[in-house]
Amino acid sequence: MATAEKWTAHWKHLYDEVVTSGLCTGCAGCVVACPYDVLNYDDREGVYKPFHIEEELGPGNCGHGEKGCTYCTRACPRFRAWEPEIDNFLFGRARLPEEVDGISKDIVLLKAADPEIAEKGQDGGLVSAILIWAMEHGYIDAALVSYLEGDGTSWKAIPGVA
Structure with a gap:
């Protein structure tokens, strides 16, 4: 070999x-x-x-x-x-031509069930919803997240703790 x-x-x-x-x-x-x-x-x-x-x-x-x-x-x-x-x-195998995004079992589109989180969160708020659930149920104490710099109108992200 x-x-x-x-x-x-x-x-x-x-x-x-x-x-x-x-x-x-x-x-x-x-x-x-x-x-x-x-x-x-x-x-x-x-x-x-x-x-x-x-x-x-x-x-x-x-x-x-x-x-x-x-x-x-x-x-x-x-x-x-x-x-x-x-x-x-x-x-254990190469990608097929139609797997341009990589090998996956399933590809799903999701958004937060809470309308407020879905509206305010990025791309449907799924990650925000998961983090909120994990904090509310004691799985995590905090989460390292990103915020927008300044008044929120720039696209420059800065680290923060939620």
Whole structure:
């Protein structure tokens, strides 16, 4: 049985192949996944791009990546074709052509049963309804959520606790 090639791609590769090439969607997955907090997010001028904050190797390299850290490339949805490997690992098969969004058992459209939550919540308020239910029934004490910055008219999210 052949062993899988070890994944060694890191920030240097992500920077060259995704960030500087224009493939980056600005999702910040790499920033959130970085266990060393050396990636940050530049949202000035309405362009959402990750950048490396340590200057010793320049913007396109990372000392942690040189030592074997690969978290940022594994978190990036635009970095290389990782879906086939994940699909085979998780589901034991490749995606069918009609499964462009991935392999799933069911796809359902839901919204909160409470009209007020459905109206005020994002996209029908399902997540809000689940969190409210979990807090009311003692499953969680609080939830990390996002709010809109300022008066709520901007699209910039800020973290908050509910």
